[in-house]
Amino acid sequence: MKVVVGLGSCGIAAGGNRVLEAIQEEVESRKIDVDVKKAGCIGMCYLEPIVDVIDDDGNKTTYVRVTPEIVKEIFEKHIEKGEVLSEHAIGEDDRSYIDGQVRIALRNCGAIDPESIEEYIEKGGYKALEKVLKEMTPEQVIEEMKVSGLRGRGGAGFPTWFKWNATRSAQGSPKYVVCNADEGDPGAFMDRSVLEGDPHSVLEGMAIAGYAIGAEHGYIYVRAEYPLAIKRLEIAIEQAREKGFLGSNIFGTGFSFDVKIKAGAGAFVCGEETALIASLEGERGMPRLKPPFPAQKGYMGKPTNINNVETFANVPWIILNGGKAFAAIGTEKSKGTKVFALAGKVKKGGLVEVPMGIPLRDVIFRIGGGIKNDRKIKAVQLGGPSGGCVPESLLDTPVDYESIVKTGAIMGSGGMIVMDETTCMVDMARFFLDFTRKESCGKCTHCRLGTKRMLEILERICEGRGEESDLELLEELAVNVKGGSLCGLGQTAPNPVLTTLRYFRDEYEAHIKDKKCPAKQCKALIAYRIDAEKCKSCGLCARKCPVNAIKGSKGQPYEIVLEKCTKCGTCMQVCRFGAVFVE
Template sequence: MKVIIGKGSCGIAAGANEVHDAIVNEVSKLGVKVDVSITGCIGMCYLEPIVDIIDDKGIKTTYVNVKPEMVKEIIESHIKKNKKVSKYMISKQDKTILERQKRIALRNCGLINPESIDDYIERDGYKAIEKCLKEMNFNDVIQEVKISGLRGRGGAGFPTWFKWDATRKATNYPKYIICNADEGDPGAFMDRSILEGDPHSVIEGMLIGAYAIGASEGVIYVRAEYPLAIKRLEKAISQARERGFLGKNILGKGFDFDLRIKAGAGAFVCGEETALIASLEGERGMPRLKPPFPAQRGYWQKPSNINNVETFANIPWIFIHGGKAFASMGTEGSKGTKVFAITGKIRNSGLVEVPMGMSIKEIIYDIGGGIVDGKDFKAVQMGGPSGGCIPSHLIDTPIDYESINKTGAIMGSGGMVVMDETTCMVDMARFFLEFTRKESCGKCIHCRIGTKRMLEILSRICEGNGKPGDIELLEELGTKIKEGSLCGLGQTAPNPVLSTIRYFRDEYEKHIYDKKCPAKKCVNLLNYNILKDKCVGCGLCAKTCPVGAIEGEKKKPHKIDIEKCIKCGQCKEVCKFNAIVVD
């Protein structure tokens, strides 16, 4: 019998440590041998903490939203009496969420102990690098990646084989291979979950890439805000060294390669590869002009290849199953699968991995469970803070690089922020632009000054001080910033604004000309009123109002003084008769 507790960051935040302690305590009382282990996040974050019990026949039972007080009943009933506790088990509907996915990058997450190299090896771990070293030369390796059609999963979608080939052809030595784990998009946690749940897959992917390009040293640049990922990476690297998968003369084939971790300070701009390289060299993370590209002059001016976590995690699977198997999934221009982090106004938040080409609608409704509280879907932000908003009428758009780009958004690293009818698109654009403005390194004027001016205009519109010409000015500024910025941050920062103007121009116009927020989110544009025919004069709203803006006699309709009202909304929350409305 085996008990496995999900202990990714999401599980721990939901109380997995306390559940783990309770399980160890209860198991110790049974007097029978039970193996208690851990795993990473399986992607169903909304069900954490998750506990799997696997019997001696290998049959797995999954318990979800487990609390410490539930543990005694589960352990005594399931393990001691061999009777499952159905009320705590995963539902059939939630089970189908995993069945609808095709997991390659996430193939081991939630299934193995991320701190055990033996668990990884049991699932074909390190067989791919063994195959490459024993049966293939570097040209064969690059050709197999080319056949797979794998494109970089960090955002730009550049063909992986091309970057590897360019670095291999560079004649300067030494060469470096770098893993970009500087995942900075709000709402994105794909890379973190892979590092926490299956670190060896990333190490093996980097080993194969290093062999292909001729690199002897690798660096994983990971956010310092990911302490659990760093801890498990450090353990995985140490284990790989002990087993001879890192170091000198790997597998007796004369291949030398080793890895180290660099904890970044959390600058969003360091997701851009030349800024990341500057940070690795101890400089401020600021992008450099290209060309020369990192493949020619990168880390310490030597040939360097950079891919992100998800890209490397796909590599071992490709060499075990073949490039053609990977290419058989997806679309003509976007092969394989993609991991998405679904957050926002959606029922089933978490991670999903699906073949390229699946529609936005399928992900949001068939896998994500639809919108919270049955509200209408309004838009989805794709590509992080530098992405764009895709409106409801384009919900059937297939998810591939070309189709998403046509909408004005970008694939990005895979963040999907779902919005419902209560979301103000002007305020949403302001939120994302505020993030990119803060994260701008300031090197080029278009990004440094342009995003600041755009943010000032958006803030003014949300405050009720918008004026004619603001929309056109935002469009002009956004276009110029995209054209004149040095790196990807500035070139994409205006996307949330331009895409919301493109699809929700009427909301901007209502903010500016009617001084109204259709979503009723911009406080300065709201007016609270009491409906006389519904108000019974109970006085509860008047007692609750912090500024004394509500007056009226007992058992008679009350009235709100608009001049005094600070629009805090407390009166509406306490009214039991739905007499207070927001205009």
């Protein structure tokens, strides 16, 4: 009998460690032979903590939203008596969340112990590395990547084989492989989950890339805010060295490759490859002009190949299964699968890996279960602060690089934030621009000052002080910032503004002309009131109001004093009769 606990960051945050302790206590007190294991995140973050019970015949029962109290029931009924607790087991509706996916990059996440190299090997781990070292030339490896059609999953979608080939062909030695794990988009957690759940797949992918381009040194530049990912990477690197999969003379072939970890500088701009290289070298993370590209002049001025976590995680699968198998999935120009972090106003938030070409609507409704509280969907933000808002009318757009760009958004690294009718699109644009303005490194005048001026305009509009001329000025500034910025941060920072202006201009005009926020979110443009007919004069709202802004007496409807109201919403939250409303 085996019991497996999901202990990715999401599982731990939901109480996974307490569940693990409860399981260990039950095993010890009952003195039974149960193998307790841990795994990474399987992707169903909305159901954590998740516990799998696997019997001796391999039959698996998945329990969700497990607590220490439920653990006791599982041991009393399921493990000792063989009775499945159906009320705590995963339902068919939730099982479809995984069944509706095609998992390649996430193939081992949630299925193996990320701190056990033996479990990775049991799943075929390091077989791809052995294959390329013993059976393939570097040119054949690059050709296999070309056949696969794998494009960089970090956002730009550049052909992976082309970058590898350019680095291999470049003059200079030594050469370097760098994994970009500086995942800085708000709402994105794809790279983190892969590193926490299957770190060896990334190490193996990097080693294969090293062989293909002629590099012996690799670096993983990972967000310092990902302590669990760093810890598991450190364990994986040490294990791989002990097994001889990293280090000198790997598989007795004479090929040597090793990996080091560099904790990120905490700057969003370091996700841009030249800024990342500067930070890796110990300099301030600021981008530089290209060309020369990193493939010609990268880390320490030497040829350097940079791919992100998801890209490297796909490589071993492609080598073992063939480039044609990967290319058979997806569309003509966008091959394979893509991992998305599904977040926001969606019922089933978590990680999803889907074939390229699937409609956005299928991801959100068929896999994600639709919108929370069955509200209407308004838009989905793709690509994080560098992306754009795709309206409900375009949800049948297929998920591929070219189609997404046509909407004004970008694929990005895979952030997918769902917004419903209660989301103010002007405020959403303000939020993302505030983020990029703060994260600008300041090197470019257009980015440094342009984003600040755009943010000031958006803040005025949200506060009810906007003017009609502001919209024209916003668009002019956006075009200049895109055209005049040095790196991708500034070049894409205006995207949320431009797409919301394009698809939700009526909301901007309502803020400016009518001094109203249609979504009733901008505090300066709303007012809390009490419906006299619904008010039961219980006085609860007045007692809970933190600023004493509600007056009234028993038998008489209560009233909100607008001059004193801070619009915190407490009155609406505590009212049991639906008497408080926003206008």
